[in-house]
Amino acid sequence: MDPTRRNLLIASCAAGGVVGVAAVSPLVGSFEPSERAKAAGAPVEADISGMAMGELRTFEWRGKPVWVVRRSPAMIEELKKNDASLADPESKRNQSELTPMVAVRNEYRSLKPEYLVAVGVCTHLGCSPSARFAPGAQPSLPDDWPGGFLCPCHGSTFDLAGRVFKNKPAPDNLPVPPYTFLTDSRILIGEEPKA
Numbered sequence: 001m002d003p004t005r006r007n008l009l010i011a012s013c014a015a016g017g018v019v020g021v022a023a024v025s026p027l028v029g030s031f032e033p034s035e036r037a038k039a040a041g042a043p044v045e046a047d048i049s050g051m052a053m054g055e056l057r058t059f060e061w062r063g064k065p066v067w068v069v070r071r072s073p074a075m076i077e078e079l080k081k082n083d084a085s086l087a088d089p090e091s092k093r094n095q096s097e098l099t100p101m102v103a104v105r106n107e108y109r110s111l112k113p114e115y116l117v118a119v120g121v122c123t124h125l126g127c128s129p130s131a132r133f134a135p136g137a138q139p140s141l142p143d144d145w146p147g148g149f150l151c152p153c154h155g156s157t158f159d160l161a162g163r164v165f166k167n168k169p170a171p172d173n174l175p176v177p178p179y180t181f182l183t184d185s186r187i188l189i190g191e192e193p194k195a
Contacts, residue, residue: 042190043061043188043189043190043191044059044060044061044066044188044189044190045182045186045187045188045189046059046066046068046186046187046188046189047185047186048068048070048115048185048186048187049185049186050185051068051070052070053070053071053072053075054069054070054071054072054075054133055069055070056068056069056131056133058120059189061119061177061189061190062190064119064120064121065119065120065121065128066117066118066119066120066177066189067116067117067118067119067120068115068116068117068187069115069116069118069131069160070114070115071113071114071115071116071160075133075147075160076108076113076114078135078146078147078159078160079107079108079159079160079161080107081146082146082159082161082163082165083107085165085166086159086163086164086165086166087163087164087165087166087167087168087171087172087173088163088164088172088173089107089163090105091104091105091109091163091173092105093172104176107161108161109161109162109163109173109176110161110176111179111180111181112181115187116160116161116162117176117177117179117187117189118162118174118175118176118177119174119175119176119177120149120174121174121175122151122153122154122156122170122174123156123164123170123171123172123173123174123175124151124153124154124156124168124169124170124171125153125154125169127151127152127153127154128151129149129150129151129152129156129158129174130149130150130151130152131149132145132147132148132149132150133147133148133160134147135147140152140155141157145157146159146160147159147160148160149162149174151169151170154169154170155168155169156168156169156170158170158173158174161173162174162176177189177190178190178191178192179191179192180192
């Protein structure tokens with residue numbers, strides 16, 4: 001083979017390789033999530049300082065409402081009485097990606113019994129339940145209502161640990177997102193506690 005032709009062939013292949021890499025690089029780069037998408041999935045710091053007993057605060061994480069409820073001692077005591085009425089009292093079925101923390105698979109479904117942290121989206125059709133913390137008979141609720149959450153769309157009810165009552169449209173308990181206490185007054189939602 002002619003050396004000039006061989007050098008031209010090598011140069012053409014090298015130039016083609018450079019053009020190919022230049023053309024594919026933006027495509028490969030587009031597979032990475034955008035800065036906006038990264039920020040949407042980032043952990044969120046929640047200030048719970050000064051919360052009164054029975055107060056609910058809502059924070060947004062991954063585009064969903066996350067509730068933090070400061071439960072009173074009476075609310076905590078009531079949780080123990082609900083097991084027989086609940087569809088999944090120990091939160092064993094259908095563990096979603098949002099409830100990965102083994103540490104919250106207890107009767108309180110929380111790291112500290114005083115605080116419930118749960119995604120405020122009904123597991124039936126994605127509606128947002130409303131807080132109905134007062135016990136007793138109320139419209140759309142049973143006479144022996146212990147306090148908790150009511151999804152007004154289809155009547156699903158959840159106790160103050162986010163556990164669904166039996167024979168309701170919602171199939172599962174409210175998800176508990178990964179979270180950790182940074183201090184007594186700050187929670188980081190979206191990140192599990194370090195071991």
